[in-house]
Each structure stands twice: as structure tokens, then as C-alpha cells.
Amino acid sequence: MGYNVDSIRKQFPMLDESKKMQGHSLVYLDNSSTTFKPQCVIDAISSYYTDLTANAHRGDYDLLYRMDVEVLNTRKAVARFVNCDVGEVIFTSGTTMSLNQVAYGYGLKHLSKGDEIVISEEEHASNVLPWFEVAKKTGAIIKFVPLTESGIITENNLRSVMSNKTKIVSLAHVGNVLGNIHNVSMMARVAHEYGAIISIDGAQSVPHLKTDFKSWDIDFLSFSAHKMCGPTGIGCLIGKANLLTEMDPLISGGGNNVDFHIDGSVEYLPAPAKFEAGTQNLSGIVGFRTAIEFIESIGIDNIHKHDREMAEYAMEKMKNIDDIIIYNKEAKNGIITFNRKDVFAQDEATLLNSKGIAVRSGQHCAKILDNFLKCKATVRISTYLYTNKADIDRFVDVLLEGGDILDAYFSN
């Protein structure tokens, strides 16, 4: 059976014709930022409040037990989805918290003056700023992997910044500006060769590509549910069991300890509970599992193929428009970053907004990339499993029409 984008679209209330932006039906091309939710995910979130409300890990009655089973089932679904052990799945509020947990829980504990952390210029702020802070506190040094002209991290380039001082390599699998798919198993192999650990930001990859935590030999993997049709405020940190034992919790409180005493001594629970202090985002956890099942029902490989088809369809059309500058002609993951010659990115985005088309403009939280792209801001489109050719056509039509930002003010 072929990929039926029409029947997929029908499951998303946000894609209903009744939803208008600036009087036009909505074309949503900002999926790297967040994704729409299918009705089944919305129902699952709601079911927590209508049928399942109870805390987890707190007592002895049936509702609590049911909630514990729900949480465990989501953990199992995540483990199946990214190929890790169930005990390696930690729930967080999302990628940002996961990356902070690694930086503060692992980095702060293990780094000393002169140690090196390797990141790249393409990293999202949440994979840069925690390391800046940890480097300041420990005296560690941050090294940036040089990117090739098209933004790729090659083995040689990675090796050029590695040394026996490198303790942590923290890189995105797919960058959120250029959309390149990096070779994670190569990066893990090189990191381990130098005795470093590797933390992968999977925010832009896990929703779009088959992820294999075990066979890629990653040490930490971070991602968010909301970029894969799931609820906001829930995500995961996957960590190898031995590293989870070594790592300190970012936050402490109820539910993450066995015992503590007036003298200050604490015995923490083993992972994952050690890292999940406080009441968890339980409606989010229930919705997250449904999102994973929804993606599995379509097939992650089919989703990846569809993303590429849509991006290639857009790329072919955009390449032929004279004044459009594309920054990532080679990228293969549904992200296209561009500008119109002599037009500010935000102005182009406003023009598109006025036609009902949602795109992102700015620096996409990767502010250190301007040295590389040599521009202050770009416009980015990003596709997902429900993007269709009509969306791309509407978008390209606006690019072709040209016009300027002031059309957005004076068109109707």
C-alpha cells in the first residue's frame, strides 16, 4: 500500500480547512519547530484527565497501579522505537532538559580544567549554552568541529579537534538549520577511540529517521515528543546504564531517592527514577506513547522517504527561482534554508504569513552559525509526515509571485 498522505492529514485537527491564517487555509512548514498532533494523541492526553488521573509511584490503589503501568508502557515504547533498554529511558521535559542533564549531571562531575568538549557551530542553543556554563565552572575548553562547505562533519574534521584531553563530544544527528544527516556511528567510534563519551542531540532526527541507540553505540541521546506528533513538555534522555549510574541528577526531590538523613546523606534510587524527581508529566507520557504508536503505524522509514520527496519537490522548484538563495542544496531531511536576495528573512516570513503560510525566520537558535552562513538570519521550511505537494505549491507560488513585505500590509 502506498503512502496515503490524504488519510494521514484527515487525522490532524490543525489541518482542517476551517483553520485559517490571515484568511487563507493554513500551510504549515515549520515542523522542525514543532508538529501538529493527530486526534489519537489528543484523545490519549485527554484520557489521562478523564479516565486515568492519579500520580505514579506513590501508593497502593488500583488507579495508581494503572498509571505505573501506563508509564512503564511508554518507556517500553520508547525503548522499542530507538532500540535501547527500558531502564535506559529517562523522561524529561524535552531535549533542552535532557541536554542540560548531560551537561550538568555528567559534564560538571567529570570535567576538569583543561579538558575539552567538542561541539559544532551548527548546534542548537540547548547544545551550546549548557556547555558554555559547564566550561566556565570547570575550566574545560570548548572546541568546534569544522564543517565542510555544505555543512557536513567528516571523520577527518572530527579527528582534527579530538585529543586525549577530549572528554565529551556533543553533536546533533541532524542540524536544525542545514538539515544535514550526520554519521552518528562514525562520530561515536571516533569519540570512543579518544576515550570520550558521545551525547547526541536527536531533536531533529528521531522524529524523521530510524534511530538505533545500541548499534550506533551512542552514550546519551536526547529528543522531544512534540516534534514527533506528541505533546509538548515531554521528552527523553536515553543513557547507557553504566553512565546513568555515574551521572548525578539535575533535579532532586520526591520519588528519586531511597532514603535521606538529617546529616545530609542521601541514597538515590537507581536510574531512571534517580532522574525523575517530582510528579512527572503524566498526561504527556500517555500522549507520547500514542504518538510513537502513530508513527510506527505509518513506519519511520516511510516517513523519512516522504519527507525527502517533499523537500526534493520543493528544492527542484526553488532552484529555478532567480532571486532565491538556498543554503543547503544537499540536505536530505525535509529542511530547506533560504533567503530572497536583499530581503530580510523576517520580511519574507511576514509576506508568507500574509498568504497563510507558516515558515520560520531568524537564526533558528543556532546563533553561532552566522560565521558559517555569512548572514544574520535565514528563512527555513521543514516538512513532516502530513506535508503534501499542495502545501509546497502554495509556498512556491508566493516565492514566484515575488512582491515585497509591504504586500503583507496592503494586500487586502
Next chain:
Amino acid sequence: MPISLTNDMMRQIIMDHYSNPINKHQPADASFIKVHMHSDNCIDDLDIFLQIKNDIVTDACFDGVACTISTASTDIMCDLLKGKTNKEAEYIIDQFHHMMHEQPFDGEVLEEALAFINTSKQAARVRCASIGYLAAQEILKGNK
């Protein structure tokens, strides 16, 4: 300045001030008061400079990175504020904010700034059109 500007006239005003922002430069000397403003949702990253002598805005200019809307709007604002008393300047700024937020406003004092009357249709750009006014407001408040 008539309140009945046509769309074409408004476009022309904005494009003129964007293409040739005569007030976009560094101040002539150290007598200017500077406020830095940036935007969370746009590239705008501007310094606004007012020179105030005896409660009169004697000169105004701005510099930095700015989109079409913020460049044109801030350039027009500088023209509007020059030569006004602090009180008059504050009144103009208030009227501009009222216009941005679709509240009743005194259009007589806004002159070319009336070209931004449609900004509320593009809610995400209200900050761009207002950024210079917010900076000037801060300077005037601090100068009391």
C-alpha cells in the same frame, strides 16, 4: 498630513524611509543618550540616540541591524521627535502605541508614521514597528 493616506502612498513612505533612512547613523558626539533595543522574534538589534537639551529633543538618530519595518518606522520617528518638547514627544509616542494596538489615537501628530496603521494585521511585526518608540520612551522617562 491628511489622515486619508492611500495604500500606495503608505507603501511609498515606508519604502522611501527603508531605502534611504537619513536618520540611520551614529550620533555626532557624546551628548546623545543611547538605549539599546532588540527583538525576540526579529533580527532587530538597534541603538536609538536622543539628544535632549532643556527638555527639548534637539536631535535623534539610530543605528544597527533592522528589518524593513523597524528601519522605516524608526527613521520616521526620529523625524517626528526632532524639535519637540519632551512632553510633545511623549504624546506622539503614546499615539503611535495606540495606533499599533487599534485603540483610538490622535492621527494629527503622527504624520508619516500613519503609514504603519496596518501593522496590527501582522501582529508579529508590531514589535518591529514599535521598537524605536519603545527606546525613545525609555530615554524620555529616564530624563525626567
